[in-house]
Amino acid sequence: xxxxxxxxxQVVVLRDLDGFGHVNNAVYxxxxxxxxxxYLKEVVGYETLEEIGNIMASVTLNFREALGFEDALEIGVxxxxxxxxxxxxxxxxxTADGRLAAEATTVQVTFxxxxxxxxxxxxxxxSLLSEYDGLDAGPA
Amino acid sequence: xxxxxxxxxQVVVLRDLDGFGHVNNAVYxxxxxxxxxxYLKEVVGYETLEEIGNIMASVTLNFREALGFEDALEIGVxxxxxxxxxxxxxxxxxTADGRLAAEATTVQVTFxxxxxxxxxxxxxxxSLLSEYDGLDAGPA
Amino acid sequence: xxxxxxxxxQVVVLRDLDGFGHVNNAVYxxxxxxxxxxYLKEVVGYETLEEIGNIMASVTLNFREALGFEDALEIGVxxxxxxxxxxxxxxxxxTADGRLAAEATTVQVTFxxxxxxxxxxxxxxxSLLSEYDGLDAGPA
Amino acid sequence: xxxxxxxxxQVVVLRDLDGFGHVNNAVYxxxxxxxxxxYLKEVVGYETLEEIGNIMASVTLNFREALGFEDALEIGVxxxxxxxxxxxxxxxxxTADGRLAAEATTVQVTFxxxxxxxxxxxxxxxSLLSEYDGLDAGPA
Numbered sequence: 001x002x003x004x005x006x007x008x009x010q011v012v013v014l015r016d017l018d019g020f021g022h023v024n025n026a027v028y029x030x031x032x033x034x035x036x037x038x039y040l041k042e043v044v045g046y047e048t049l050e051e052i053g054n055i056m057a058s059v060t061l062n063f064r065e066a067l068g069f070e071d072a073l074e075i076g077v078x079x080x081x082x083x084x085x086x087x088x089x090x091x092x093x094x095t096a097d098g099r100l101a102a103e104a105t106t107v108q109v110t111f112x113x114x115x116x117x118x119x120x121x122x123x124x125x126x127s128l129l130s131e132y133d134g135l136d137a138g139p140a
Numbered sequence: 141x142x143x144x145x146x147x148x149x150q151v152v153v154l155r156d157l158d159g160f161g162h163v164n165n166a167v168y169x170x171x172x173x174x175x176x177x178x179y180l181k182e183v184v185g186y187e188t189l190e191e192i193g194n195i196m197a198s199v200t201l202n203f204r205e206a207l208g209f210e211d212a213l214e215i216g217v218x219x220x221x222x223x224x225x226x227x228x229x230x231x232x233x234x235t236a237d238g239r240l241a242a243e244a245t246t247v248q249v250t251f252x253x254x255x256x257x258x259x260x261x262x263x264x265x266x267s268l269l270s271e272y273d274g275l276d277a278g279p280a
Numbered sequence: 281x282x283x284x285x286x287x288x289x290q291v292v293v294l295r296d297l298d299g300f301g302h303v304n305n306a307v308y309x310x311x312x313x314x315x316x317x318x319y320l321k322e323v324v325g326y327e328t329l330e331e332i333g334n335i336m337a338s339v340t341l342n343f344r345e346a347l348g349f350e351d352a353l354e355i356g357v358x359x360x361x362x363x364x365x366x367x368x369x370x371x372x373x374x375t376a377d378g379r380l381a382a383e384a385t386t387v388q389v390t391f392x393x394x395x396x397x398x399x400x401x402x403x404x405x406x407s408l409l410s411e412y413d414g415l416d417a418g419p420a
Numbered sequence: 421x422x423x424x425x426x427x428x429x430q431v432v433v434l435r436d437l438d439g440f441g442h443v444n445n446a447v448y449x450x451x452x453x454x455x456x457x458x459y460l461k462e463v464v465g466y467e468t469l470e471e472i473g474n475i476m477a478s479v480t481l482n483f484r485e486a487l488g489f490e491d492a493l494e495i496g497v498x499x500x501x502x503x504x505x506x507x508x509x510x511x512x513x514x515t516a517d518g519r520l521a522a523e524a525t526t527v528q529v530t531f532x533x534x535x536x537x538x539x540x541x542x543x544x545x546x547s548l549l550s551e552y553d554g555l556d557a558g559p560a
Contacts (some may be wrong), residue, residue: 014457015164015450019157019209019329020393026155029306030435034351037434045293049299049441049489056305060340068560069159100507110407143333149408153327154317155310160533161329161470165453165476189294189301189349189439200480209329210433212550253440295444299437299489306435349439 001094004076005133007044008035012071023067028102029059032091035075035084036106043132044125047131051120054108072096080127085109085118141234144216145273146182148166148175152211163207168242169199174233175215176246183272184265190253197226197247204240212236221268225249225258281374284356285413286322288315292351303347307380309339312371315355316386323412324405330393337366337387344380352376359409365389365398367409421514424496425553426462428455432491438517443487448522449479453513455495457512464545469551470533477506477527486518493517505529507549509543 001007010031013088018024067073071080074094081088089105109120130136141147150171160162177192186192207213214234221228231244250261270276281287290311298304313332317332323325332384347353354374371384410416421427430451438444466472487493490559494514501508511524531539549555 006156013450013454014158015166015453017159018154019159024341026306026309029309030433033305033435052142056343058340058342059305060338063336065334071209075366118458153310153314155313165447165479166449169449170293173295173445197484198480199445200478202478203476206475220299224441266468294438295446297439298434299439299441301439304435 001074001076001092004078004092006035006039006077006079008038010034010073010075012067012069012073014069016067019120021068023071028093029062030065030072030106031075031093032059032061032104032106035043035077035091036089036108039077043052044128048086049111050113052075053111053113054087055111057107057109059104059106061102063102067093067095067101071101073101079135080105082121082129085120087121087125089121141214141216141232144218144232146175146179146217148178148215150174150213150215150218152207152209152213156207157209158240163209163211165203168201168203171213171215172199172201172230172244172246175217175231176229176248177247181249184268193251193253193259194227194248195207195251197249199244199246201242203242204237205234205243207233211241213241219275220245222261222266222269222275225260227265232235256262281354281356281372282332284359284372285359286315286319288318288355288357290314290353290355292347292349292353292387296347296348297349301348303351305343308343308373308384311353312339312341312384313354313374315357315371316322316369316388319357324408333390333391333393333399334367335391337389337415339384339386342384343382346382347373351408353381359413360385361383362401362406362409365400367401367405376415421494421496421512422513424498426455426459426497428458428495428497430454430493430495432487432489432493434489435487436487440513441488442502443491446481448481448483448513448524451493451513452479452481452524452526455497455511456528459497462464462532464548473531473533473539474507474528475531477529479524479526481489481522481536483522487513487515493521499553499555502541502546502549502555507541507545541557 012023016023016027076092076138078090079087080090088107089106092098093102110120112119147192152163155165156163164205218230219227219228226247226249229246233242249258252259291293292303296303296307356372357369358370360370366387366389369386373382390396392399432443436443436447496512498510499507500510506527506529511527513522514520531537532539
């Protein structure tokens with residue numbers, strides 16, 4: 001999948017469909033969540049739910065084509081920007097035969113789950129995300 | 141709704157449907173959950189999520205008729221039995237015009253959410269549930 | 281709810297929560313869908329699923345504050361723009377005590393469900409939506 | 421997985437969890453649905469949604485142990501009985517390390533999706549399901 005080093009794979013199941021036989025809009029956010037969690041596990045690493053440590057601040061999602069039952073999806077994830085207390089991700093959702101189903105960008109705020117407060121992006125996250133996706137990390 | 145003192149009301153929304161335009165099986169369990177939580181709030185009372193204090197041990201669910209978009213549902217809940225560490229509930233799901241869509245029974249185990257262990261049914265629950273639904277509570 | 285003539289009301293249920301006890305991101309899109317469907321029923325009118333006749337082309341969603349169990353929500357919907365084959369909606373999600381939980385804008389494409397093709401915004405929709413929300417409908 | 425020739429595999433994702441961090445009850449029915457659809461594809465075969473041709477008439481589900489984030493699940497499916505217009509399935513849901521999370525039985529009614537009516541179990545289904553799971557198919 002061009003432009004994405006990390007690609008998450010998932011197949012559309014019955015419960016993802018709406019009454020018209022297409023994947024419901026809300027399910028696209030679940031696909032993005034699954035891909036993002038897998039990406040962060042791969043790049044930053046975590047063992048428990050509490051360590052995931054980021055929450056979505058905003059999302060923009062453009063729907064290009066409907067998805068149907070048993071479509072095999074490829075969901076690309078890429079860090080595009082790392083700020084002081086947040087980082088930006090870009091996504092594409094494509095079918096295995098290359099059709100573009102959706103494009104999305106999200107802003108993720110780093111978060112101390114137990115302390116229930118936003119925190120600066122940890123240096124470790126900054127360097128791992130930057131290195132993985134070829135960003136200029138800037139001064140630590 | 142005959143046979144049920146407590147009736148929860150809910151309307152079918154788009155996300156509840158499957159690809160055939162009917163309410164998906166799994167959503168019936170969500171309807172039962174919503175009705176059960178509302179019933180326990182009414183009868184036993186709780187203020188927070190942690191106080192809900194019971195988990196489902198088993199469910200038997202008979203589907204009688206399909207449900208569709210915007211059906212107005214009445215979901216009856218009734219305690220049928222109170223044991224030492226569990227209690228039994230009976231349910232019916234009907235449309236507002238009286239069609240029987242599903243019948244269900246569940247066994248609920250009383251649970252200390254913070255301690256993560258099953259506990260005896262609290263005397264307070266026992267007497268409130270018994271009184272509400274006209275059970276013989278037995279010796280407290 | 282200031283700025284919105286149409287406000288849909290819905291209460292957060294258990295199934296809406298994620299593993300951290302807050303409403304999951306994807307569920308916000310279901311809240312918007314429920315509000316949008318109710319708004320279109322009120323303003324444009326429809327009897328069946330097939331008549332709903334619009335699909336989401338894009339959404340931008342800003343999360344302002346977490347939502348929790350049993351929060352009573354007010355979800356405002358307002359048409360902001362009517363184009364040739366699409367119209368724009370603005371949304372706010374607030375708790376009953378006035379906290380702003382999320383803001384969103386969506387673009388909806390008018391669609392012939394049976395013919396599976398986008399269609400021009402029907403004149404009837406154009407005039408009803410414009411009138412309801414005080415837009416200048418322009419030349420029909 | 422002992423006692424099951426067909427085993428479907430699926431990993432618990434964030435959206436499957438409830439507010440206590442465990443998999444929500446209703447999601448177990450989605451796991452069973454995913455496993456059943458995959459099993460029928462393997463054994464009976466289908467190309468489109470309309471060919472799936474069966475609906476759930478009843479389910480009994482016993483919850484044995486809670487499931488958590490990223491648990492790798494094995495979901496066994498086995499035909500236990502084939503009647504004139506329905507067939508019975510047995511299920512177990514286990515974690516990859518062998519813990520039993522749930523047991524279930526369902527009754528599935530064969531159904532003509534387009535005609536919206538129950539139909540006799542097709543001879544082809546009868547012989548394929550019987551052969552796969554070693555049932556005595558009886559006289560066709």
